[in-house]
Each structure stands twice: as structure tokens, then as C-alpha cells.
Amino acid sequence: MSKLLKVDRLTTRLRNGANIVDGISFEMAAGETFALLGESGCGKSMTALSILKLLPDGVENSAGEIRLGDTALERLAEREMREIRGGRMAMIFQEPGLSLNPVMTVGAQIAEVLALHKDMYGDAVLVRSIELLTQVGIPDAARRAQEYPFQMSGGMKQRVMIAMALAGEPQLLIADEPTTALDVTIQAQVLQLLRETQQKSGMAMLLITHDLGVVAENAHRVGVMYAGQIVELATREQLFAKPLHPYTQKLFAALPDAQRNGHTLAAIPGNVPPLGSIEQGCRFAPRCDRAWALCREQMPELFAVPGGAEVRCHLYQATGGGKNRSATATELKQTALAARPESNSQNPLLQVEDLKVHFPIRKGLLQRVVGQVRAVDGVSLSIAQGTTLALVGESGCGKTTLGKALLRLNQPTSGQVYFEGALIEGDAHRNMMQMVFQDPYASLNPKMRIAEILEEGMAALHIGNDSAERQAHIDELLDKVGLARDSKWRYPHEFSGGQRQRIAIARALAVSPRLLVCDEPTSALDVSVQAQILNLLRSLQQELGLSYLFITHNLAVVEYLAQEVCVMYLGRIVERGTTQEVMRAPRHPYTQALLSAVPRIDGAGRQYVSLGGEQPSPANPPQGCPFAPRCPQAMAICSDKFPAMTHAKGGTHGVRCHLYSAEPN
Amino acid sequence: MSFMPVILWSDALVFLLIAAIVAAAVHVRKREHLMLPWKRVARSSVALVSMLVLSVFLVIGLLDTLHYRAALPQNGSEKVYSPEVLSAFDALVGPLRTHTEKTYSAPFALHLYAKESMRDAQDNVVREYPRLQYGGTHLADEAERDMDVLQRALVGMLAGTLAGVMLSWLLRRRYTQPALTIALVLLAALIGTIMNLSAAYHVLGTDKVGQDVLYLSLKSIRTGLIIGTLTTLVTLPLALFLGVAAGYFRGWVDDVIQYIYTVLSSIPSVLLIAAAVLMMQVTIDTHPDWFDTSASRADMRLVALCLILGLTSWTGLCRLLRGETLKLREMEYIQAAQAFGVSSMRILSRHIMPNVMHIILIALVMDFSALVLAEAVLSYVGVGVDPSMISFGTMINGARLEMGREPMVWWSLASAFVFMLVLVLAANLFADAVRDAFDPRLNRTEGQA
């Protein structure tokens, strides 16, 4: 097969010296999908931008060759390179919301490419733009072409980006985390569109992602990147059958799922090293539990092992010491933890009844209330002592609003919350429930020392009699979350994302709460760090008997951590039950679609339930069942009446769907 | 005691300001993360050089702030003090202040700029340019002047350079930037030259009533600095408290504060200042009994002007802080504090205020030069400082009237121009460096280790 793209020893560096991309080489054939897999900061996006020669100011390409077909890109002048960009090579980006020009119609933005690369003018441009928009699955394309990006949803914008990329009929499409900013059902739509387009047009795709699942479902071949280098290069089958590099193995082991429920995840200790910090030896050596002296002295080369895959690791080189070690160490370390407590408690710790949070929409001269955003619209749930309830849903379904309403960070419109059977009103419950937030960079005040951050809650709730007592408690907390005691004199900016999340957990624990509301606590973290935090949360639960309300969109985390699950859609809970029930035998069409949309690494042929459209606005929810307009199994009654909760045998598995109503009337 | 210290209102406020700055500096020095942006400032040689220039101005301004009234020679037991309020600076430059000619004279001139009737040796009345009373009187022969100027300039420059080199040698541990060393030596040489020359000549000429223009220019510095800094004493608390309160509490508090600043900012600022200053003038003029010396009267007018400038210019910063607070209050660390039931006052003081400080600092250093420039314009319009107070505005105003004179009297304008330009340029460059170092948008990558 002829090679379409050949990247040879590509090196990209900051103008002050540190190499961001350090000697990357790979090849791509026409029609092939090659995935660059890696965690944040490993240089995968910079590789893509280097290929297009679109590096930001202060970053430059310092060495290497890039060949597209017969053209040596590194020798092209800027003018010639412009012919290639958008023509033979196109790119789509991570944030569709920011990547489109907000003040130009999408039609005009596509037309620009057509005029530039296809020499089209006048009506032909319009016809072709509409054709392209139709091709990427935008309904009513003629009208949509006249619209501005702000009038479209996130998934729609990414489709427009794809249409724009396709306009130049590229041989190579570079997709930089094309679905990371999208919800899982939309991600499935967009990935499917990309696969279909690729089949039709035969273009090659360079897929940049951090998500093993996305790789498993889309890539033909994979390059695993770490700290600016490719550490493993293999076909998809090889990689998923037998990952070679210790880093890749760890990445797999760090993924939470049901099989690992009850076990500690194999977290990679430490963090991705800062750029240019490791001068000699293997970049992964400091975090690798199988590294030996050679790893710290000599940088391993990327070389082929029997079977065809290539790996950058001394373990596989024909040096005596390494082989023995690898044999023993390939086994993943799995420590079974003590059996988790049964959710036996008949008296739930937290009970929520018909909670509603509505935000008024004000309009007009006198700011009259003309409508309500029904963010949370009648939710009831309960959490038992020492257990985890996962609240699952896509962005905008009201799950975070619900969590914050429990802590009175926003005022519930109606409904009751009981804590150990007692009705909660006002501020009295502040020491019983606490929250861990999503973004560890935004949840710690950059101007306060760690000790001050941890002490704040204790001081506000009058916990601890004097400063000495509180300081002792702070030391204890830091031990608990696995941070050094002297870190309390430091400031948040000195810590990495994962460490900050540990601090945030310590802060919440400072007032000894019984329940933690965890709002997507790992979604801003890399997979390897996510595992550390999940392990920590689990061991804390066992040690302290904590209950968690775990808010997430990541279904794999749910399976790993939760005993019970509530699935939320547009402000309401549509399905509830134990993790087994909901994840293994979902009943609600939405849950089924949600689960089928998650790309899986086991490659198990799943039944993909395609879900059209996107979640409607909670300011203007559809009549009847809110899911009806998107539901593949909708009936007449669905757009009429909101279904009641129907419980299946045993009574734990409930679903709000007319399909299961005893007597649809 | 041969003198009586006088603390004018503006002096007291300056001392207050210095105390505040020292306290802030002590606070910052103890905290590594607060020092970080300042270290970035110190890394920029432009910032260091402009700071050096600014500190020369500051020293002059501060010396000029230590006021006193000299004791008059008196026979009786009771001491009587002169009604004239002088400053340490006046005492230092002594002759510069007292060597007053009759009227205009050009820089380095030996003669007045206007002819006068006088008697020559033969006792005939002739119209001649009379010899100056002080400028270059040591010369026996007027033809020697150029040589003498050159000689004095060289000696002064040499002495200055020497002092500069010594100073930078003393500072070698702390500051190693070559740009700073060069600037220090050059500046010292310049100061040395001017000092040596001004002992014998009017380096920048004299004005209409014969006052030395160099003296006037140096005295103007204090006025400019006071306007540029004291105004912030008014602006800062208003903008900070109102802006942060509006952004954090929202609701009716926000409505009221927004209403107030919309009303104030809807009036064109020059007009609002003019109206307020006119009214202030009426008050001062109708109460002559409030002031014991003319200096204290002029000073009160200066303080009032700062007050008015402050009251009319806080709206911009307030709006900025309101916007930032609106953003901050949605930050998760604020919500975390709210989840503990931390009181609003504590959230404002511990969480919000420390995180808007960089905006305040940037706004203050940026405003400084704008205020110095505004003083000149306002004084020209007639709503600035008291006409008896020496300032760049009054200098320009006085000199402008002589624009039409042939040949032109250019030196007053020129020196006001140069002094203002240097002051404002240095302030602007320093402000830029501070903004670059403090603006979180400009150094996102740093500090996230």
C-alpha cells in the first residue's frame, strides 16, 4: 500500500528550547485511520499542528521531514502550504463552539473553502455547501446554511466543522479530539459520521484522542504518545490484545469498569513530567514500577518486537536482565479490598422527595417572570449509609444543579430533603454534607495556603477548639488523602490537578461530613490520575463509612464505584436501580442509547442504538415524556403524558417509561 | 528651634499613602506567590529603568513634601515664624529659589530678555538688555561664558558619573541588569551636570517674574505626583467596595450601585470636574478664614481637586471590579466556602478581594499617568490647581501667553514638555511592565507547575 503521509523524526520545540514533540515518526496509508493516543500535555496536538504548519507563536518546527504523497511539506513556502491546508489536508478541532467564526454564517464559512480550493463561485458554491451540510447529516441544510454558529448545538457545530473540512475533498483529515467536548450520545453520532465519510471518500484520518474507547472503535493503527515521544506503535488488534509498553499497560489497567469493581485500580503514580525536564533515560522511568538502572541512563529506541508492533522500552530489548523482569511484572497488580458494606440500611442517610429547582426567566421592562427553566423537576432519591449513588446524565440534564441544591448552593423551589430522617432547613446541615467540585483548578483559591483552605470550613462551623487542634486535624487530613504534611504551607499553584483534587477532598472531609456530593470529580483529570482519585474515594468510603452522591457522565466510573444508579434526563430521573440492574439490563430507551453510545475497549460488538437530535432546553421542555422526541420507540401516549415510575420485580429497578406501564391508557 | 514643621493636608495624606505602601510591601514580601509577579516586573529592564527615573521624581516630590516655616530673626523671647511655607527641597536648592531675576531670560543667558532704560558709563540713558543679577555673575568677561559652561558641564558630568558608578557598585548584589547600570550612570551624570551648571546659571532660563524655570519644573513634580497618587486614595475604596459588593450581592445592591455609577459616568468627566471645582472654589473663596497661610489654602484646593477627581473617576474601575466579581462568585472555591456557611464578609475579604487585587493594581498604575496629564489640561481650562501653586499646568498656561512674542519665549514650554514627557513616559512604561506581569491572561502557562 502506498503511504499517504510519512512523518519522519519530527521535532517541535518551544522557542526557548524545550522539545514538545521529540522525534516522532509514523506513516499512514490512504483510507487508514491512525490514532495518536496520549494524555494531556504529551504533544499529540502539537504533532498535528506541526504537520499543518500551524504552530502557535513561540513554537517552532526544528527538525524532521513530513511527506504528503510526493510533496515534502517542510520544504514548502507558506504560499504553497496554504494550497495544501484545507485542500489536500484538513483539520477539525476539539471545541466546535470556539472553532467557528461567531459572526459569519456557516454557509459563508464553508463557501470560503470552496472558493479557495475548488475555484467555485456564485450559485455553485451555495449548491455545494448545502450538499455538504446534508452529507454531514444536518437537516434542512438550505436554511441552516444561513444560520450563525450560535444558533446551533455543539454536535451540529462539529458537523459543520466536518462539512468545512470535507469541502476541500482532503486526502487526509486531522481530527484533534473531535468529540471530547461533546456528550456521549452526540460523540457516537459524530464518530459514526466520521467513519461513514471516510468509507465513502477514502480519505485517511489522523485521529488524536486520549480515549482508549474511541481508539478501539475507530482506529486501524495506533501510536501511543508519552512526553513528546511515541512509546508504542501497533495495530489496533495488537494493542488491545497485548499492550507492550508499561505505560500502555497501565493506561488499560487504570480504566475503571465493572470487572474491577471491588479492586484497586492500577493508578500510575506521579504526573506527566513537565516539558524538557527529563534529559536522559526513558521518559516514563520515574513513574514505571519496572524500571531499572538502564532505564534512567539510556533512552530506549523505538524498535519492532516479534509480531510487528514497535515499542520504546528496554524490557523488550535483548538484554538479559530485562526479560526476566518482564515475565513477572506483566501481570497487573490487583489488590482485592475488603468486601464493601452491603446497602442494607433500611433508614436511608439522605432522602430527597420531589425536589424542584426552577430558575425564573425574566423579561421586559419590569423584569416580569415569563417562564421557568426547569433545571430539576421533581426528583426523589435516597442514599443509604456507606454507599454510593451515581447520578448519570448528559450535560444540561440538571444533575449538578441537583447536587448544589442539596447543599443549598442554590435554592430549591420545592420539595424536601431529609437527613437521617430529619427534615433539613437552612444552614444546619453544613457539617453533614460537603461537596467535591469538578475543576480542581477552579475549586481552590489561588491566594490561600493549603492550611488556610482546609481550616476555613472548620472555622466557619466551629469545629475544633483552638488553632493547635485544627492544625493537628489538618495533618491528619493530609495523611488521609495521601499528601505530605508540609504541603499545608504551600499554595495551590504548586500542585498538579490530581493533587489539587486530593486537597479538595481533604477540605470537604475537614468538617467530618457523612455524605459527599462529588460533582464529576475526575472529568478534568487524565485517566491515570483519575484512577488515583477513584482509589482514594473508595478507600475513604471504607475507612470512614462515607456515602457518596457521585455525579458523572462517565458510565465506566459508575460501574466501578456505585452500588446504585439514577439516570437523569432533562431534570427528571428516568431510570433507577442497582448498578447491576441499570448497567446490565437497562430498560429505559434513553439508558439503552446512552450505554450503547459509550465506546468500549473490549471491542465487544455492541448493539448501537442511534439517537437522533439532542437534549431539548429545560426552559421549554417537550410535552409528555421529555425523551419522546428522540425516542426510537415513542408511542402516541408519550408526547401526551409523563409516565410514572414503574418498578420491576423486587422493587429496586424503576423506570419512567410508557413501554413498561402496566396499562398504558 | 529655628523652624516649625508644617504638615499640610496633602502632606498628611502622602504620609498615609506611604504608610499604606510600606505595609503592603511588608505583606507581599512575606508571601512567595505575591512576590512572583513583582519578580517578573524586576526581570524587565524597561521596568527597572523607568522605575529608576520615577524614583528620582519621587525623591524630589517627597523632599518637597516635608514642609516647615522658618523662624524670623527676632529680638524678643517669643519666636515668630515666617508666613512662607517652605519645604526641605526649597532648603536644599536654596539659591535656585532665591535667585530671582526681574523677568524673562533665556537659558544660560547673561542678560534679561527685555530691554530696559539704563544709564551707561557716560550717564546717557540708553535702552539695553541689562545684565542678570545672578545668572553668570562670576564671569569677568562675557566672552568666557561658553568656555565656562563647557568646563562646568564637564566637571559636573564627571562628578555625577563617579557618583553613579559608585552607587551601582553598591547595588551590584541586588541588580545586575546592564541596562539599569547604564541608566543609573547616565542619569547620575545628567544630574551632576545640571547641578553644577545651575549653581552659576539659569539652566532653563527664567519666567515672567524672573523665577528660575528649572526650579519651577522641579516644584511641579510634587503637584503632579500628588494628583496622580492621592486621587487613588479616594478612587480605590469607593471602586473596591462598591464594585465588589455589586458583583457579589447582586439584586437591589447591584441595581443601586449600577444606578449611581451610570449617573456619574453619563456626565462628561471634564464638565463634571469643572462643575465640582467651580463649586469648591466658591466654598473656599467665601471662607477665607479657614486658612492661616496662602500655602495651606492652595494646598486645600489641591486636596479638594484630588477628591473631586477621585469622586468622578471611580466608575470605570468599579465597573471592572463588578464584572470580575460576577465571574469570581461562580468559581468553585467560592461555592466551596458557601457550602461551609462561611459568612459573606469573610468570602469577600478572603476570597474575592485578594483575587481582584491585580486588576486594582493595574488600574492604579495605568491611571497615574492619565491623571498627571489631566492636571495640565484642567489647570489650563481653569479648573485645576490654585493659580499660585506651581504645577505643569500653570507653567504651560503662563508660557502660552508668550507664544506670540517675537522672538518667542520657548524655554518654559520646552521644560514643562520635557519634564512631563519623562515623568509620564516612565510611568507608562512601568505601568505596562506591571500589567504584563500581573495580567493572568498574559502568563497563563506560568505558575501551573
Add this chain to the structure above:
Amino acid sequence: MIAYLIRRILYAIPILIGVNLLTFALFFVVNTPDDMARMQLGIKRVTPEAIDKWKQQRGYDKPLFLNTAADSAGIFTDTIFWHKSASMFVFDFGYSDDGRSISYEIAKRMGPSLAIALPTFLIGLVVYVSFALLMTLFRATALDMAGVALCVLLMSISGLFYIIGGQFLVSKLWHLVPISGYAGGLDSFKFVVLPIIIGVVGGIGSSSRWYRTIFLDEIGKDYVRTARAKGLSELRVLFTHVLKNAMIPILTGVVVVIPLLFMGSLLTESFFGIPGLGSYTIDAINAQDFSVVRAMVFLGSVLYIAGLILTDLSYTVVDPRVRLS
């Protein structure tokens, strides 16, 4: 749209009432009319009769807010507040100290003010934006650095010196145009050309630098990278993508001053002897003619609020996301 306009104008009323009360307080409460009379007539030798006469001539002899001596509506209407402040809402500004109608003067002087201010504004905008675009195009090169350095230098010079220097060079040294004065019709060209040039040059520093910052902000955004990835040239990226988006923040600062152009410039008009509103204001300040200053304050805020409404309207032109409803 119409509904929006009506609402905005209704919003403006409380603001104007605030301005009105503020000026009233400033001019009549901080100092009593007696104080003003004493000051105008000379502090030392002033008789109570002279003060009364001065107040009567100007209508300041009435009570401030409530006239208890008057009957029915007169309680409110026969007061200083009603005559001097409330009347401004119908643009009845009364008479200046020299007995002329202020409204008439304003109408007469707007023309000359506009003859200077409008061309200065338009030419300035074009020059500043072009200069800023140039610096942006050559960003992070020596040319850009030099441009920024020039801007900082220019903005460190007092506006007074631009005028004085310009007058000295162009009029006095080169005798190209008269130093000052004004004439109607086509003759006005030789009188307005210098003030306009000086006005434009005086603003280059701060405005160009500000626009440059806006352009650089936009250039860092993701959609610019998308545009480049399409293969557009740097010039086209700058003109079709960046400029369009940068118009939004630029308009915020620019449109609001358009109505205020009527007020002219205090400095320029007084230096060049242009009989516009700026010199009218400055003369009033120097003569301490409070009625005129009061009128100008009110007029200024009316125009400013008009500018705010105009700004909102202009957004609908450049930003499709803004719909006025």
C-alpha cells in the same frame, strides 16, 4: 426593535433625573445662592442689597424645593428647582449671565463644533484602525515593537503640546494656515484643517495601541486557527475574520462618543478660537457662568445616554448574536 428603543428611552429617564438632582445639589445645596452672589460680586465689599439684586436678576431668590408662600401648584413650581433644573427636561436651559438664551447659543454653536469633531473622529478611526492592523500583521517583529514604542511615546505627551506644537510649526513657522479663527462655508477649510490633523495625531498613541490589543486578543482565538487551517492567507484572515469580530469591542468604545461630538472639544476650540460648544463651555467656566455649565452638564449626559442606545443598536449590525427584544 421599536419596543426595545422605547424601553431604553424609558430607562434613560431615571438616569437623567439622577444627573439633574446631582447638578442641582452641586450648584444650589453645596453653596447657597448667597455664597455664589458674594463670590461673584467680590467677597469684601458686598451689601445684602446687592446680593438680593443679583439673585433676583437670575431668579435665584426663590426657595429651593418648596415654596410655602405660594399657592396650589406654585408650592412646587415656583422654586429654584422647578425653574432651573426640572425645566431642563424640556430642553429649556434659560439664560446665561450675559442675558442670552442658552438654547439659542447651543443651536448656533453645534455646527462649528461638529465641523472639527466629526472629521477628526472619522479620519481618526480610519487611521487608528489601519495603524493597529499594520502592527497586528507584523506582530512580534521589530516593526510592531517600534509601532508600540511610538504609541507609548505619543500617548505620554500632553494634548496641550500637540496643539501648541502644531500651531507653532504649521501656523507660525510655516505660515500654512491661520493660527486661529473660524469662518462659515467653504472658507472654514483653512481654519479647521489644522485642528483636525492635531486631533487625529493626538489620539494615535492610545487608540492604536488599544485597537492592537483587541486585534491580538481576537487573533489568539480558535476560529482564527480554523480559518488558517482552511488555507486562507494571513491578510484574508485578518480582514475577513479578525476585523469582523474585533468590530464588536471596538464599537463599544467608539459609538458611544458619536453624539458627544456635538459638544466639541474644550481644548481645541479654545486654542483655535472656534466658536463651538467647547469654547462656549470653557468661557462659561472662566466667567463662572453657572447656568451655562449646568446646561452643558445636562446636555452632555443626554448625549452620552443617546450614545449608549446607539451602541446597542450598532451591535445588531455587527453581531448576529444580538437581537434587540
